[in-house]
Amino acid sequence: MTQRTLGEWLAYLEQLHPSAIDMGLARSQEVASRMGLGKPAPRVITVTGTNGKGSTCAFVAALLRAQGLNVGVYSSPHLLRYNERVQVNGVEATDAALCEAFAAVEAGRGATTLTYFEMGTLAAFWLFQQANLDAVVLEVGLGGRLDTVNVVDADIALVTSIGVDHVDYLGDTRESVAYEKAGIFRQGAPALCGDLNPPQPLLDKARELACPLFLRGRDFDLGITDYHWQWRGVDAQGQVVELRDLPLLDLPMENAALALQAYLLLGLPWQRAQIVQALQATRIVGRLDRRQFNWHGKPLNVLLDVGHNPHAAEYLARRLASRPPKGKRLAVFGLLADKDLEGVVSELNTSVQSWAVAPLDSPRSRPVEDLHAALQNLGASVTSYGSVAAALEGQCALATSDDEILLFGSFYCVAEALEWLARRSTEEAANGFAG
Numbered sequence: 249m250t251q252r253t254l255g256e257w258l259a260y261l262e263q264l265h266p267s268a269i270d271m272g273l274a275r276s277q278e279v280a281s282r283m284g285l286g287k288p289a290p291r292v293i294t295v296t297g298t299n300g301k302g303s304t305c306a307f308v309a310a311l312l313r314a315q316g317l318n319v320g321v322y323s324s325p326h327l328l329r330y331n332e333r334v335q336v337n338g339v340e341a342t343d344a345a346l347c348e349a350f351a352a353v354e355a356g357r358g359a360t361t362l363t364y365f366e367m368g369t370l371a372a373f374w375l376f377q378q379a380n381l382d383a384v385v386l387e388v389g390l391g392g393r394l395d396t397v398n399v400v401d402a403d404i405a406l407v408t409s410i411g412v413d414h415v416d417y418l419g420d421t422r423e424s425v426a427y428e429k430a431g432i433f434r435q436g437a438p439a440l441c442g443d444l445n446p447p448q449p450l451l452d453k454a455r456e457l458a459c460p461l462f463l464r465g466r467d468f469d470l471g472i473t474d475y476h477w478q479w480r481g482v483d484a485q486g487q488v489v490e491l492r493d494l495p496l497l498d499l500p501m502e503n504a505a506l507a508l509q510a511y512l513l514l515g516l517p518w519q520r521a522q523i524v525q526a527l528q529a530t531r532i533v534g535r536l537d538r539r540q541f542n543w544h545g546k547p548l549n550v551l552l553d554v555g556h557n558p559h560a561a562e563y564l565a566r567r568l569a570s571r572p573p574k575g576k577r578l579a580v581f582g583l584l585a586d587k588d589l590e591g592v593v594s595e596l597n598t599s600v601q602s603w604a605v606a607p608l609d610s611p612r613s614r615p616v617e618d619l620h621a622a623l624q625n626l627g628a629s630v631t632s633y634g635s636v637a638a639a640l641e642g643q644c645a646l647a648t649s650d651d652e653i654l655l656f657g658s659f660y661c662v663a664e665a666l667e668w669l670a671r672r673s674t675e676e677a678a679n680g681f682a683g
Contacts, residue, residue, distance in 0.1 A: 257350045258364075265363040267530050271394040276366050280373065280399050283356035288376035289384040292400055293510060296366040296388035296429045297408025299560045300442070300506075303499045304408050305385045306505035306530050313337060314515050314526040317382035322372040322397070324365070324389050327534055327554075327663045334372045336379050338432050349374045349664045365389050369396040388592055393431020405459075407441045407450065408503060411559030413587075426450040433459050438484075438513050440468075442506040456528065460484075462509055470505040477501050481509045491520065495528055498536055500563065534662040536567065541672055543644040549573070552665060553656040556583060558591030564656065568599045575650030576601040578643040581619065581663040582608040582636055589614060589622050592657070597623070600654065602646065603630040604639035608660040636664040 252260065275567075293308055295301050318337055322348055325574075326332040331340040348578050349371035353362070362370070369389070376384050389394045407429050410422050417423045426446065429641075430453035433439045439459040441450060446463065454461040462468060468481035479491040484562045489512060497504055512518065537552040555564045568577070579600040583589055603620035616632045624628040633639035636655075643653050655665045 252350075254330065254346055257347055258496075259419060261364040261367050264367065265361045269365070269390065270363050271391070273394060273399055275360050275362055275376075276370060276396045276399050278359045279353065279360055279362065279366075279370060282358065283352065283370070283374065285370065285373050285377060287372050287400065289381040290406075291383035291514065292386065292402050293383065293404045293406065294386045294388065294397060294400070294402035294432045295406045295408065296392040296395075296432055296443070297406070298411035298413050298425065298557065299555070299563065300408035300500060300503045301387045302532050303535055304406060304442075304507050305387050305502040305529070306532050307499070307504050307527060308406075308510055309338075309385045309466065310526040310530045311507060311511040311523065312383050312385075312516070314512075317362055317516075318379070318417070319380060320372075320376040320381045320384040321387075322369065322376075322384065323387040324368075325659050327659060330368075333368065334375055336381065338374075341375060345375060346371065365492050366396045373400065379627065388429075388432065391425075391428035391431070393428045395600075398432055401434050401437075402432055403434075403437055404513060405434065405437065405439045406506060406510055407432075407439070407443065407446075408506060409559060410441075410443045410447060410450070412567045413557045413559070423447045423449050427453070430454065433457050435459075438462065438510075440506060440509055441668070442502060462513070464502075468505060468509040470501055472496070472501060479505055479508055481505075481512050484513050484515060489518065491523070492608055494524060497527060497530070497536070498538065499530060499532060500536070500567075504530075533666070534659070537662075539669065543647075543672070544646075546634060546644075547649045548644060548647050548653065549651070550653040550655060550665070550669075552662050553654070554659050554662050555656050556592065556650035556658050557586050558588050561592045561595035565595050565599050568596075568654070573650060575596060575648055575652075577654055578602045578604070578647055580604045580606070580636065580643055580653060580655040580661070580665070581657045582606050582607065582637045583619065583657045584612045584660070585612045585614045586612065587658075589618060593619075593622050593626060593628075596656075597626045597628055601629065602643070603628050604633055604643050605630060606633045606636045606639040608636065608658055609664060610660050613660070621640075636661055637668045638666060642670055 321335045334341040353370045429451040430450040440462045442464045471478045476493045607613045607616045
């Protein structure tokens with residue numbers, strides 16, 4: 249058989265199963281058993297939550313790597329390249345490694361049909377198992393209980409936040425969402441929750457499984473001032489540990505606080521300088537991602553964020569309020585059709601003086617007419633465009649160097665902006681400007 253390229257493998261995966269999403273563990277467990285896929289590393293940290301999974305995974309991985317551990321991270325979705333989903337020690341998996349992993353899963357699945365996500369997750373586990381790692385950090389794709397990531401038993405299970413999203417699969421209440429997310433808990437293993445108001449089903453599941461439960465606001469917490477933040481947690485013996493006067497971070501410090509509590513429970517060296525350096529160095533493309541670029545020689549500021557539900561929008565609004573630009577804030581916005589449009593824009597409307605809306609490059613995109621109407625109903629100043637790139641260019645033409653362009657609403661939105669920025673950088677360099 250002719251070897252497939254990564255692009256060919258991904259195209260094959262998309263048509264392998266009749267449904268893009270088919271919740272359940274039976275198929276993945278069967279194939280994993282057939283392939284001999286066990287625990288991919290001695291330490292497994294699984295992370296779920298409505299928002300904040302990506303940054304929490306990144307913080308945990310950074311803290312572990314600061315101790316010289318070899319760490320694998322599995323996350324989703326990707327922004328520009330599928331390779332972003334599978335990383336070992338901060339390095340994305342190569343095309344060749346992913347192709348080899350997909351071939352291994354294909355050989356192991358037999359007649360069992362797997363979805364795109366199931367194939368990708370098992371391929372990541374196969375790669376991690378080959379890499380002789382000390383720890384893996386696994387980001388749940390959807391929910392928790394029935395997500396393929398959950399075929400691996402977590403040594404520590406983290407729930408970042410609980411909000412209503414993906415209602416077709418997780419239900420339309422925080423209680424139903426909490427039940428699904430608590431499905432990653434394991435008998436007797438520590439469970440952590442960063443939500444200040446965890447619904448009862450999560451507490452019930454921890455009690456049922458006799459999980460040592462660590463709750464933000466009770467067992468660990470943080471405080472933020474204008475210039476520093478503080479952290480308090482408890483170790484596995486129940487002793488209080490504190491960190492004071494920590495430098496502020498660009499990524500959510502609430503998620504850093506959760507990651508610190510998880511790290512503390514692992515019993516690894518606790519050295520302030522290493523911890524601070526690891527947290528400060530943590531970055532994620534497309535999440536509270538501030539950049540500067542040139543537009544025809546005019547320096548402009550952009551903030552990219554993949555927030556796409558009311559819970560994320562409310563958090564983003566708070567971060568924006570704490571750091572206002574000297575001038576105006578101009579938004580570029582697109583959203584998928586299954587998201588709560590009114591809930592998202594109502595949280596952010598007061599933070600934005602000018603809106604540019606556009607459809608996304610996806611059949612699941614919300615029509616631009618819907619975006620325009622929702623913002624008009626709030627009395628916003630809004631202009632519609634045919635694409636995210638056109639909307640971004642429209643706002644660049646209006647912006648001054650004192651303004652901030654906020655681009656958010658979807659992974660698709662941020663991905664298109666990143667590609668646009670890369671093209672701009674090349675064009676500006678060719679024209680003699682610093683990109």
